[in-house]
Each structure stands twice: as structure tokens, then as C-alpha cells.
Amino acid sequence: xxxxxxxxxxxxxxxxxxxxxxxxxxxxxxxxxxxxxxxxxxxxxxxxxxxxxxxxxxxxxxxxxxxxxxxxxxxxxxxxxxxxxxxxxxxxxxxxxxxxxxxxxxxxxxxxxxxxxxxxxxxxxxxxxxxxxxxxxxxxxxxxxxxxxxxxxxxxxxxxxxxxxxxxxxxxxxxxxxxxxxxxxxxxxxxxxxxxxxxxxxxxxxxxxxxxxxxxxxxxxxxxxxxxxxxxxxxxxxxxxxxxxxxxxxxxxxxxxxxxxxxxxxxxxxxxxxxxxxxxxxxxxxxxxxxxxxxxxxxxxxxxxx
Amino acid sequence: xxxxxxxxxxxxxxxxxxxxxxxxxxxxxxxxxxxxxxxxxxxxxxxxxxxxxxxxxxxxxxxxxxxxxxxxxxxxxxxxxxxxxxxxxxxxxxxxxxxxxxxxxxxxxxxxxxxxxxxxxxxxxxxxxxxxxxxxxxxxxxxxxxxxxxxxxxxxxxxxxxxxxxxxxxxxxxxxxxxxxxxxxxxxxxxxxxxxxxxxxxxxxxxxxxxxxxxxxxxxxxxxxxxxxxxxxxxxxxxxxxxxxxxxxxxxxxxxxxxxxxxxxxxxxxxxxxxxxxxxxxxxxxxxxxxxxxxxxxxxxxxxxx
Numbered sequence: 001x002x003x004x005x006x007x008x009x010x011x012x013x014x015x016x017x018x019x020x021x022x023x024x025x026x027x028x029x030x031x032x033x034x035x036x037x038x039x040x041x042x043x044x045x046x047x048x049x050x051x052x053x054x055x056x057x058x059x060x061x062x063x064x065x066x067x068x069x070x071x072x073x074x075x076x077x078x079x080x081x082x083x084x085x086x087x088x089x090x091x092x093x094x095x096x097x098x099x100x101x102x103x104x105x106x107x108x109x110x111x112x113x114x115x116x117x118x119x120x121x122x123x124x125x126x127x128x129x130x131x132x133x134x135x136x137x138x139x140x141x142x143x144x145x146x147x148x149x150x151x152x153x154x155x156x157x158x159x160x161x162x163x164x165x166x167x168x169x170x171x172x173x174x175x176x177x178x179x180x181x182x183x184x185x186x187x188x189x190x191x192x193x194x195x196x197x198x199x200x201x202x203x204x205x206x207x208x209x210x211x212x213x214x215x216x217x218x219x220x221x222x223x224x225x226x227x228x229x230x231x232x233x234x235x236x237x238x239x240x241x242x243x244x245x246x247x248x249x250x251x252x253x254x255x256x257x258x259x260x261x262x263x264x265x266x267x268x269x270x271x272x273x274x275x276x277x278x279x280x281x282x283x284x285x286x287x288x289x290x291x292x293x294x295x296x297x298x299x300x301x302x303x304x305x306x
Numbered sequence: 307x308x309x310x311x312x313x314x315x316x317x318x319x320x321x322x323x324x325x326x327x328x329x330x331x332x333x334x335x336x337x338x339x340x341x342x343x344x345x346x347x348x349x350x351x352x353x354x355x356x357x358x359x360x361x362x363x364x365x366x367x368x369x370x371x372x373x374x375x376x377x378x379x380x381x382x383x384x385x386x387x388x389x390x391x392x393x394x395x396x397x398x399x400x401x402x403x404x405x406x407x408x409x410x411x412x413x414x415x416x417x418x419x420x421x422x423x424x425x426x427x428x429x430x431x432x433x434x435x436x437x438x439x440x441x442x443x444x445x446x447x448x449x450x451x452x453x454x455x456x457x458x459x460x461x462x463x464x465x466x467x468x469x470x471x472x473x474x475x476x477x478x479x480x481x482x483x484x485x486x487x488x489x490x491x492x493x494x495x496x497x498x499x500x501x502x503x504x505x506x507x508x509x510x511x512x513x514x515x516x517x518x519x520x521x522x523x524x525x526x527x528x529x530x531x532x533x534x535x536x537x538x539x540x541x542x543x544x545x546x547x548x549x550x551x552x553x554x555x556x557x558x559x560x561x562x563x564x565x566x567x568x569x570x571x572x573x574x575x576x577x578x579x580x581x582x583x584x585x586x587x588x589x590x591x592x593x594x595x596x597x598x599x600x601x602x603x604x605x606x607x608x609x610x611x612x
Contacts, residue, residue, distance in 0.1 A: 076531075084532075115532055120511070121522070122529040150487075150524050166524035168486070175481040180474070181456075205426070211555030214519060216427070218456050218472035223428040225382075226390075226421055249517030 007031060009066045009304060010056060011296035013289070014048075014073035015039050015127055016149075020289065021055045023065070026305070028297040032059035040072040048079035049104060066107040068300045070292065071127035074099060074110035084115035084124060090160045091133040095299035111299060114161055123166055127292070128152050128263075132161065134295030135263050135286040143254055144261045145276065146288070147243075147268045149174075153250045165253055167246040173238060176217070185221040186234035191267060194274040198233035202240025203278050206248050213245020243275045256280055263291050313337060315372045315610060316362060317602035319595075320354075320379035321345050321433055322455075326595065327361045329371070332611070334603040338365035346378040354385035355410060372413040374606045376598065377433035380405060380416040390421035390430060396466045397439040401605035417605060420467055429472055433598070434458050434569075438467065440601030441569050441592040449560055450567045451582065452594070453549075453574045455480075459556045471559055473552040476574075479544060482523070491527040492540035500576040504539035508546025509584050512554050519551020549581045562586055569597050 008026040012019070017039035023031040034055045043051055052067065074082030082099035098109035113126035128146050132154060136142045139159040146152040149170035155163040176182045192199055205212040220237050223229035229237065260281045262272055265288045276283050314332040318325070323345035329337040340361045349357055358373065380388035388405035404415035419432035434452050442448045442462055450460040455476035461469040482488045498505055511518045526543050529535035535543065566587045568578055571594045582589050 115528075117532055117534075119529070119534045122525050122532050122534050124528045124531055165521050166528070167520055168482075168523045169520075171486050172478075175486055176474075179481055179485050180477050209558070210517060211551075211558050214473055214475075214551055215471050215555050215559065217474045219428050222421075222430045222472070223425075225430055226423055226428050228423075228425045228428050245517075245520055249521050252515070252517050253521065 004031060004060050004062055007062050007065045009068055009297070009300040010061055011293055011300060012052070012055075012067060012069040012071075012073075013127060013130070013292040013296070014069050014071040014078075016072045017041055019051065019055065020292070021052075021059065022293050022296075023059050023061055024293070024297055024300075028294065030293070034059050040075065040078050043073075043079070044077060048073060052108070064106050066109075066300070066304050068098070068109055068111065068296050068303065070111040070130035070296055074113060075126055078110075080110055082110040082112040085112045085129075087114055087116045087164065088160050088162045089114050089129075091129065091136070091156070092138045092159055092302075094129060094133060095302040098299070098303065107304075109303065111296075114164070116164055121165065123164055125152055125164065125166075128154070129161070130295035130299070131263050131288060131291035132156065132295070133298055134291035134293065135261055138298070142261045143258050144263060145247075145250070145272060146263045147272045151246055153254065155254065165250070167249065169242050169246045173242055176238060177235070182217070182220055182234065182238060185224050185231060186238060187232055188235070190232060190235050192236045192239045192271060193267075194270040196233070196236035198229065198236040199240040199271070200274075200278075202237045203244040203275050206241060206244025207279055210245065210248035210252070213241050213248070216241045239271060240275070243271055244279070247275050247279045247281075251279060258282070259284070261286060263288050265289060310337060310366050310368055313368050313371045315374055315603075315606040316367055317599055317606060318358070318373060318375040318379075319433060319436070319598040319602070320375050320377040320384075322378045323347055325357065325361065326598070327358075327365065328599050328602075329365050329367055330599075330603055330606070334600065336599070340365050346381065346384050349379075349385070350383060354379060358414070370412050372415075372606070372610050374404070374415055374417065374602050374609065376417040376436035376602055380419060381432055386416055388416040388418040391418045391435075393420055393422045393470065394466050394468045395420050395435075397435065397442070397462070398444045398465055398608075400435060400439060401608040404605070404609065413610075415609065417602075420470070422470055427471065429470055431458055431470065431472075434460070435467070436601035436605070437569050437594060437597035438462065438601070439604055440597035440599065441567060444604070448567045449564050450569060451553075451556070451578065452569045453578045457552055459560065461560065471556070473555065475548050475552045479548055482544060483541070488523070488526055488540065488544060491530050491537060492544060493538060494541070496538060496541050497573060498542045498545045498577060499573075500580040502539070502542035504535065504542040505546040505577070506580075506584075508543045509550040509581050512547060512550025513585055516551065516554035516558070519547050519554070522547045545577060546581070549577055550585070553581050553585045553587075557585060564588070565590070567592060569594050571595060
């Protein structure tokens with residue numbers, strides 16, 4: 001039987017469209033966990049506290065167990081705004097900037113996001129900063145690639161985030177597939193795999209011509225009209241163009257032939273690993289969910305183990 | 307009173323979402339004209355002939371006046387497929403490849419589109435080839451930029467199209483504005499003007515960093531979250547990033563500091579002229595509607611004035 005008396009904290013990754021909770025002991029081991037699609041979008045208007053309470057109850061959390069949250073729950077339109085920490089920002093310092101929810105029974109805090117206050121390339125993240133802490137640690141040096149709806153590339157020097165950039169790769173794939181003319185050229189249900197010939201060939205194109213992510217999009221349809229490609233390959237081709245385009249641009253921003261930590265989940269982990277290696281990066285893969293959990297636990301230790 | 311006895315032909319530009327007809331005399335002068343939103347999308351299922359007949363009647367077209375059509379009416383899913391002419395293709399030869407509609411009373415023909423049968427960069431156009439003939443002539447040499455939902459860049463040598471590329475600039479702007487996260491950052495009804503500071507500053511960014519069309523998109527929202535920009539400027543900024551990104555990519559494909567013929571309509575003509583000039587092109591502007599009409603007339607002369 002699970003020993004809930006060992007509960008140290010509940011760690012919550014609360015994103016735009018998903019909720020994930022782990023009940024952890026004081027060594028960070030998972031006692032129980034729960035997840036759902038009750039992300040921020042679900043809770044706006046209906047309230048955040050009932051969703052949290054239901055998950056805490058579901059996994060049998062003892063009363064007064066502290067709760068640490070990261071992600072969009074801390075956005076202005078979320079539960080309670082946890083103001084951005086401005087880059088350069090030490091990952092170790094996230095815990096000290098957590099916003100405390102006032103009208104709850106126990107101790108509930110939300111970690112801040114990060115902002116890059118450069119008028120030429122302004123940027124924000126929420127949730128990824130916690131994954132960075134979990135995957136890179138308090139004193140790490142790394143270039144990190146975090147694929148997603150809005151992919152992030154992050155430079156970390158001695159535990160301090162010094163720069164980051166965003167690419168709307170996942171959103172562009174979704175918009176083009178669902179609403180644009182390319183929906184005629186793509187089987188939306190078909191999964192893309194990293195060894196698809198159409199994926200690899202599109203990657204190759206973006207390596208040679210970084211602008212292929214723009215100049216090659218219409219070609220996904222034209223190739224089918226002209227009989228060069230099958231509709232079954234459209235998704236793989238579009239995926240290769242967009243992911244390859246992102247990585248080409250990141251090479252321009254951060255440099256060639258570097259080591260990169262890839263924080264990702266199945267199935268995009270394999271696509272990005274292949275795409276990064278094809279463009280000369282050396283890849284170390286870290287699981288995104290695990291990175292969130294470890295980052296939350298690290299911060300919780302700093303708050304509640306003094 | 308209009309003298310319809312001078313009618314030489316009816317010229318029709320039949321696009322995806324629009325229909326435009328001119329009744330022309332044998333010098334190409336407009337006797338009467340008519341337009342509507344009865345494009346190909348409207349006619350699929352309902353039929354093309356009734357739409358054409360109604361417009362012909364509306365402008366008082368004499369019986370047996372020949373009709374020449376360009377655009378999507380000639381697509382596979384259109385009225386009658388007018389197979390693509392493969393590049394390199396002489397613009398003068400378009401008329402000889404027109405497909406003749408069989409079950410109509412008069413002589414109705416549809417001009418072919420062009421295809422680039424390069425497996426590495428396959429491409430197609432329908433309608434633009436006729437504008438090229440109208441704007442560049444039968445023996446012209448030019449690099450041409452044709453903005454639109456799917457912008458085209460075309461290289462013409464001695465009246466022969468030798469290469470072209472496509473950019474989904476207009477479609478990306480529409481998808482990102484209507485369906486994506488940037489809809490929160492853009493006032494969709496607000497027109498962008500070529501002297502908007504946000505437009506010019508985004509253009510400048512793509513000139514220095516060609517990948518800004520990808521790496522800068524998320525920043526349109528981030529800039530507003532951080533208070534650097536107003537929502538009123540979001541559309542101008544996105545427009546600058548996408549148009550600037552297209553032109554940066556085209557520089558990579560076709561070269562620097564070139565003369566370019568811009569075939570466009572209001573209001574994108576001014577945006578593209580500014581964007582092209584900022585990236586070192588010398589621009590000669592031609593009106594898109596006039597280019598269609600002149601191209602259709604030129605081809606009609608070849609068919610019916612032998």
C-alpha cells in the first residue's frame with residue numbers, strides 16, 4: 001500500500017490545456033500522480049481551486065501538504081499572476097519569487113515565468129523555466145531546445161538563463177493542417193515518424209535552404225498535384241519543413257555544431273532528435289514531464305526544507 | 307451609349323473566390339465590365355456556365371462573342387481542366403494550349419496554368435501566367451513579384467518563364483490572425499499602412515535576420531504582454547515580418563539589388579513596394595487587374611485574329 005504519511009509536497013504542472021500533479025516524498029520519489037485536460041483554458045471562469053482540490057483528494061493527499069505549481073496558472077489570465085522574472089535570471093531563484101495563493105487552506109504557491117525584455121526580440125515563457133531547472137540543474141551550462149506549440153530555445157550559463165527565443169512551430173503545423181489549403185494535402189490523423197523519407201527529405205532541404213520553411217510550404221500541395229508525392233506523405237513533409245526551419249534559424253542565433261539538451265516528450269522527441277542531428281547538433285534527450293517534476297521538487301525543497 | 311457592336315471578345319479572370327469579366331473591342335479597350343465573388347469555390351457543385359452566362363447578359367454581350375478565361379476555372383476541380391504547361395514555358399504559347407469548353411453555344415476557352423516539375427521544388431500557378439503576359443509582354447525579361455494568398459516570384463527570360471516559387475504569405479497572415487494565439491495580439495479590422503512604424507521596424511528585422519519571419523512571430527504577442535507594443539500595432543508588425551521574410555527568402559533565391567516588376571493591387575501594392583525597396587530592389591508597379599485584362603486580350607488576339 002502507498003504510504004501517504006511520507007508526503008512532502010504536491011507538484012503541479014498546470015499548462016494551457018493540461019494539468020498534471022505528482023505527490024512526492026522528501027526525496028522527490030513519486031507516491032501518486034494524477035493528470036487531466038483541465039488546463040488554464042478549462043479553469044478560466046470555472047475556478048482553479050476546485051480542480052486542484054479534486055486532484056489532491058483523488059491521490060489521497062494528507063491535509064496541509066504544501067503545493068507548488070508551475071505554468072500558465074501563474075499567467076495574468078490564470079489563477080494568480082506570478083510576475084515574470086527578467087532574464088538574465090538564475091533558475092535557483094525561481095522558488096523565492098513564487099506567488100502565494102491567499103485564500104486556500106494549505107500553502108499553495110505558483111512559480112514565476114521568465115521574460116526577455118529586449119524590445120527587438122521580446123519573449124516570455126511559463127512552465128519551461130521549471131523544466132530547465134529540472135533538466136539542467138542549478139549550476140548548469142547548456143543550449144536547450146524545447147519543442148512544442150511554441151518551441152523555446154534557451155541559453156543557460158552557470159545556472160542563469162541569459163537568452164531565449166520562441167518558434168511557433170507546433171501552432172503553424174496545426175493551423176496549416178486544420179484551416180489552410182494544405183489540409184487537402186495532409187492526412188491529419190497520420191502520425192509522422194522520424195524515419196519517414198518525406199520527413200528526412202524536407203529536413204535536408206531546410207539544411208541547404210534555411211528559407212525552405214517559407215518557400216517550401218506551397219510545394220507540399222504542388223508536389224501532390226504534379227504526382228511527385230502522395231497525400232500520405234504530406235504531414236511528414238510539412239513537419240520536416242517546419243522543424244527543419246526552426247533548427248536552421250536557431251543555428252543562425254546560437255551557432256553551429258553545438259551540444260544541445262532536448263527536453264521533449266513522445267512523439268516529437270524522436271522527430272527533433274533526428275532533425276537536430278541532421279543539422280550537426282549533438283543531442284542529449286531529457287523527458288519533459290520528468291524535467292517538470294524534478295524542477296518543481298528542487299524548488300519545493302528550497303521553500304519548505306529550510 | 308456603349309457600342310456593343312464593336313465587341314471582340316469577353317475576357318474573364320476566374321479565381322478561387324472572385325470572378326471578373328471585361329467586354330473588349332478589337333483594340334483591347336473596355337466596353338463594359340462586371341465582377342462578383344462567384345469564384346471557383348462558389349461554382350463547384352452549382353455549375354460554371356450559368357454564372358458566365360449571367361455576367362455576359364448583364365453587360366449586354368452580343369451572341370457568339372468568344373470568351374477567354376484564365377485562373378482556377380481551369381483547375382482539375384474547376385469547370386474544365388486546362389492542363390499545366392511545364393516550365394520553361396513561353397508566355398506567347400499560352401493561347402495555343404487553351405482548353406475549349408465543348409457544351410457551350412459560343413467559343414469558350416480556358417488558358418492553362420504553369421507547372422514547375424522539379425521534384426525538389428515543385429510548383430504550380432493558375433491565373434498569374436496571364437498577368438505575366440499582360441505586364442511583361444511576349445518578349446520581356448524580368449523578375450516579378452506577385453503578392454497574394456500564395457505569393458509568386460517569377461523569373462522570365464525573353465518571354466519564357468524559367469523558374470518560379472511560392473510563399474504562403476497571405477494565407478499565413480490570415481491563419482495566424484484568425485485562428486492562432488496572435489488573434490489576441492491583432493485587431494483584425496485594422497488596415498496596415500506602408501508607413502506604420504511597427505511595419506517598418508519588422509521589415510528592418512527581417513532584413514538583418516531573414517529567419518525573423520519564424521523566430522519573431524511569437525514576439526508579436528510577447529511585446530504586448532511586456533508593454534513594448536500596443537495591440538493596434540500587432541497587424542502591422544506581423545505583416546512586416548511575413549512580407550519581409552518572403553522578400554528575404556526571395557533574395558536568397560534570385561539575388562540582391564535587382565529590378566523587380568511588382569504586379570499587385572491596392573492595398574498590398576504599397577506594402578510590398580516599401581518592403582522591396584527596403585531590401586534593395588528597384589520596383590516597377592503594375593496593376594494586377596490590368597495585367598490580367600491585357601494578358602487575356604493578347605491571347606485572345608492570337609486565337610481569334612488569325
